[in-house]
Amino acid sequence: MTTARALQMPTGLRVANGAFVAFWLLLAIFPLFWILVMSFKIPVDSFSTNPLQVIFGFETRRTVGGLSFLDLALGIVVLIAAYRLVAQTIGKAAGYLSLGGQVWFGWILASVVYAIGLALVFGWLVPLVFGLVNTIFGVIPLLNALATPVVGLTTEHYRAVWIENEFHEQFLNSAVVTAGVVTISLTVGTLAGYGLARSGGSLAFWLLVVALVFRALPHSVLVSGYLPAFLNSREWLGPLWESGATGWFFGLFSDEPPTLFGKHLPVIIVLVSINQPFTIWMLRSFFQNIPRELDEAARVDGCSHFEAFRRVIIPVMWPGVITTGLFSFLLAYNDFLVTSLLLDAEAQTMVPAIAQFFNRETTATDQVEAIAAAVSITAPLFLLVMIFQKQIVSGLTAGAVKG
Amino acid sequence: MAQVTLQGITKRWGAFTGVSNVNLEIADREFMVFLGPSGCGKTTTMRMIAGLEDPTEGEISIGDRVVNALEPKDRDIAMVFQNYGLYPNLTVYENIRFPLKVRRIDPQTHDDRVHRAAEMVELGDLLHRLPRELSGGQRQRVALARAVVRQPTVFLMDEPLSNLDAKLRVSTRAQLKNLQHELQVTTIYVTHDQIEAMTLAHRVVVMNHGKIQQIGTPTAIYDNPANTFVAGFIGSPAMNLLDGELQGGVFKSDNVAIAGLPADRNGPVTLGFRAEDARVVDADGAQIAAPIYSVELLGDATMVTVRTGGSLTSVKAEKDYRAEIGDGVGIGISPDICHLFDKESGQRVSLAA
Numbered sequence: 001m002t003t004a005r006a007l008q009m010p011t012g013l014r015v016a017n018g019a020f021v022a023f024w025l026l027l028a029i030f031p032l033f034w035i036l037v038m039s040f041k042i043p044v045d046s047f048s049t050n051p052l053q054v055i056f057g058f059e060t061r062r063t064v065g066g067l068s069f070l071d072l073a074l075g076i077v078v079l080i081a082a083y084r085l086v087a088q089t090i091g092k093a094a095g096y097l098s099l100g101g102q103v104w105f106g107w108i109l110a111s112v113v114y115a116i117g118l119a120l121v122f123g124w125l126v127p128l129v130f131g132l133v134n135t136i137f138g139v140i141p142l143l144n145a146l147a148t149p150v151v152g153l154t155t156e157h158y159r160a161v162w163i164e165n166e167f168h169e170q171f172l173n174s175a176v177v178t179a180g181v182v183t184i185s186l187t188v189g190t191l192a193g194y195g196l197a198r199s200g201g202s203l204a205f206w207l208l209v210v211a212l213v214f215r216a217l218p219h220s221v222l223v224s225g226y227l228p229a230f231l232n233s234r235e236w237l238g239p240l241w242e243s244g245a246t247g248w249f250f251g252l253f254s255d256e257p258p259t260l261f262g263k264h265l266p267v268i269i270v271l272v273s274i275n276q277p278f279t280i281w282m283l284r285s286f287f288q289n290i291p292r293e294l295d296e297a298a299r300v301d302g303c304s305h306f307e308a309f310r311r312v313i314i315p316v317m318w319p320g321v322i323t324t325g326l327f328s329f330l331l332a333y334n335d336f337l338v339t340s341l342l343l344d345a346e347a348q349t350m351v352p353a354i355a356q357f358f359n360r361e362t363t364a365t366d367q368v369e370a371i372a373a374a375v376s377i378t379a380p381l382f383l384l385v386m387i388f389q390k391q392i393v394s395g396l397t398a399g400a401v402k403g
Numbered sequence: 404m405a406q407v408t409l410q411g412i413t414k415r416w417g418a419f420t421g422v423s424n425v426n427l428e429i430a431d432r433e434f435m436v437f438l439g440p441s442g443c444g445k446t447t448t449m450r451m452i453a454g455l456e457d458p459t460e461g462e463i464s465i466g467d468r469v470v471n472a473l474e475p476k477d478r479d480i481a482m483v484f485q486n487y488g489l490y491p492n493l494t495v496y497e498n499i500r501f502p503l504k505v506r507r508i509d510p511q512t513h514d515d516r517v518h519r520a521a522e523m524v525e526l527g528d529l530l531h532r533l534p535r536e537l538s539g540g541q542r543q544r545v546a547l548a549r550a551v552v553r554q555p556t557v558f559l560m561d562e563p564l565s566n567l568d569a570k571l572r573v574s575t576r577a578q579l580k581n582l583q584h585e586l587q588v589t590t591i592y593v594t595h596d597q598i599e600a601m602t603l604a605h606r607v608v609v610m611n612h613g614k615i616q617q618i619g620t621p622t623a624i625y626d627n628p629a630n631t632f633v634a635g636f637i638g639s640p641a642m643n644l645l646d647g648e649l650q651g652g653v654f655k656s657d658n659v660a661i662a663g664l665p666a667d668r669n670g671p672v673t674l675g676f677r678a679e680d681a682r683v684v685d686a687d688g689a690q691i692a693a694p695i696y697s698v699e700l701l702g703d704a705t706m707v708t709v710r711t712g713g714s715l716t717s718v719k720a721e722k723d724y725r726a727e728i729g730d731g732v733g734i735g736i737s738p739d740i741c742h743l744f745d746k747e748s749g750q751r752v753s754l755a756a
Contacts, residue, residue: 296455297488299475300559301549302505311505315492 032378039372040153043364046371057152064156066149070137071130078126086114157365157372167353167373173264174333174349174377180268181332185279186325188272190317193283194309198295208284211277219274219337226270230342233260262344270338275331279324286320287313322391326384333381350377405466405479405556405589406431407452412461414447414613421447423613425461429591434583437593438600439610440636445593446561448610452591453482453559465557476506481550482559485566487542489534495521495545496530502553520552523582540571547579551586558583558590564599576602597637601625609633627742631749634675634742640706642675643716646746649674654741657712658693663738671746680740683707683720689733691716695726707732 009017037055038046042064045057053059060066067075090110097113098106137147161167196204229236237257240246250257260266290313298308333351340352348356350373357370385392407429414422422444429435437445450456452463454475463470470478481502482488489498499517521527524544534542543563550558563579564572580603583590594600600607601621609616609624609632617629628634634642647656652666654674661674686692693709700706704719709732718734726732743752 291486291488293484293486293488294490296453296475297482297484297490297549298501298505299455300453300480300482301502302476304474304476307505311501312490315490 035371036375039157039368039375040155041368042152042154042156043368045152046368047364056150057154060152060154061149062152064152064154066152068134068149069146070134072151074130074133075126078121082118082121086118090114157369158376160365160369161373161376165357165369167350167376170348170350170353173343173347174351176264177267177271177339177349178329178332180264181271181275182325182328184268184272185275185328186321188276189279189283189324189328190321192280194287194313196280197284197287197290198292208281211280214273215277215281222270222274223338223341226266227261227341230260230266233257261342262347264343264347267339267342267347270342271332271335274338275328278331279328282324282327283320286317286324289320290316319391319394322388326388326392329384330381333377406433407557407589407591408462408464409448409452410462410464412448412451412458412463414444414451414456415459421613422451422458425613425615427608427615427618429589431589432587434580434590434592434603434605436600436604436607437591437610438595438597438607438636439616440595443610444613445595445608445610447613449559449561449591449593452478452557453480454478478557479555480557480559481553481555483543483546483550483561483563485562487534487546487566489542489545489549491534493533494530495526495532495534495537498534498545499530499548499552502549506553508553516552517548520548523551523585524548524578540567540575543567543575544578547582551582554586554588556589558588560590560592562594563592565594565596572599579603598639601637609636611636627751628675629751631673631675631744634744638677640678640717642677642742643681643714643718644673644675644744645711645714645716646671646673647712648672649743658709659691659711661690661736661738661741664741664743668743668752672752673744673746673749675742675744676736676740678706678717679704679719680736681718682735683718683724684733684735686731686733690736691734692731695728695730695732697728698726707734709734 034054041054041057041060044059045053048054057066093113094103094106094110096106097109134147137143196208234257241250241257294312294316295308298312299305303311335349336351336355339349340355343349343352354370354373354377357366357373360366407427409425409427412422412425412427413420425444425448437448439445447456451458452465454470454473458471465478465480490501493501496517499520500513503513503516517530518527521530524547526541526544526548529537529541529545534545537545543566546563550560560579564575567575576599583603592599592603604621606618606620607624608618611632617624617633619627624633624637628637628642631644635644645654645656645659647654647659648670649655649664649672650669652662652664654661654664654672656674664674691709691711693711696708696710696715698705698707700722701719702722704722705724706717707720707724707726708715708717710716716734744750745752
């Protein structure tokens, strides 16, 4: 799309605009880039006052080794090739692997196969081939400069984080909490959002206003409100276990009332209650963009109310649900306040765990390990956005379901 | 048998009355058109028949069943929506098949029925497309096919042609009329376009402000409008309506004097006549004599407009008639083309002889 000449901005404004965007991008991306670089260096390099030493890692290169020009160039090529290969073929593979059954099954199977494949390529094939190439180039007179390490690189901090410190436990805790929050938020939000979008009553209006008020509450209010109740839950849940009518039922789960503090469930509850107003509002506006005529056509064509929702609305609501789901995911995944206050050491999620890394011994190595952990937790976010980018874009721009 | 009966149907939202006390019998196989300006309650009435709105009062029957408490799906109707209401994630084929699938009709017959319905609206080669890949006219035909595929007892159509361009509207209109004739299914059709109403309907219900103004065949409504609203709504151009005084069989207003009308009524009346019934004549001795306000060439005729009292009056002249704005002109009106309406209530007071 080209803008008509009469509507174009003056050159000065365009330059200022571009400069501002560039500056802003730099501000936003620089920290990410910097901790990424730091996490691959030994502490002497990471905390050096010389930025060049941080980037190129002189000490790391000398003691551990690093990447040559060849490695960098080949690495970029392999990364791009892998991305394009996956993007282009995973759809077909999913169709093939669904084996004539449900498509979502094919997608899950295809994702697993591709994940194993990529892990094999990057964990085994790439180091092997790169090493071979470097050795070959290393013996050729003029080209051996290309094969000597230029950027220092060590993966010891990642190894320390994931293997020695068993960070995967925190990862699993995060996964449980996040999955719980997203599932509950989306289920409730979808049903409530649909209901509120289709009812014009004043009750619906007041419900939405109340939801907005809850959304505006500081999170610490909710947490401090819940904290005593969770700590004492053994006492106030007692009657449920003691009374004959309900005791047998709750007895199925545990012999005595649990202490909720420190468990995943209460954190999920609190995060859902923080998040739910937002998901309801957001999904409601998505459902309002789905023409009411679709429901009505379905009702006339022979659907009951619920069937109309299942057969007609559900198939067209995914962009909205995925976009809302992403925001719910971010809230639960990145939360620090609630998780750090309500979880015990065993159930701790990644974000508070990283904070603890920083607070531990404060040796330089610990610090870099914390940085490596921080870099690690951004990976799932990139993956999510990459997988769902199409739906997220159409969800953010909405209007994707005009009949 | 699928006659539709409305008894005392009223719809209120709080203090606002959308439809007020509508009584109507729609015969089996009849093509009934609800006609009226926007906000007149015609769509609400149809939605109440479909079950998408509940009437505040009154009883709706389809066939011999009272359907007030029935869900839309149990009323055995099919509906075509103004914005088509197609399912965007389904192909044309699946869209048309949807009602069969939902109603668990024998899957063996689906393919045959879908193809037959698609043939009927000439969609044969578009079956594998998605709605967003179709033009407006094609989408509307998909909606029609989805309605006919199940052979319901009543068709409801809510302004189905209003989103189409003028040319397509004319051809789709003819297709609709033919389709209804073939299928012989009771059809209720909502429109604000009086030409659609005139061309399609067996009978027309003219509505305004939630009330029925007149029910009748297109001819009856055109020739004998029951009140000034119907007279002013039907026809292109609408009927000329002149306010004036009737004294001893002579109607008088600014620039207007028409003799020979019934002498048994005196006082203020509204007189109406159709543009094509009157003639352009010499100003001398004509019933209306005034300078020309505008001349419009329509191709098959020339429309001459003059100012009479507070309103504009149009008359159709021969197609080769030419005159300049401001020229004096006369309009010849014989008393037998005149319709008289009560000035206060707007109701017809005597039929044109």
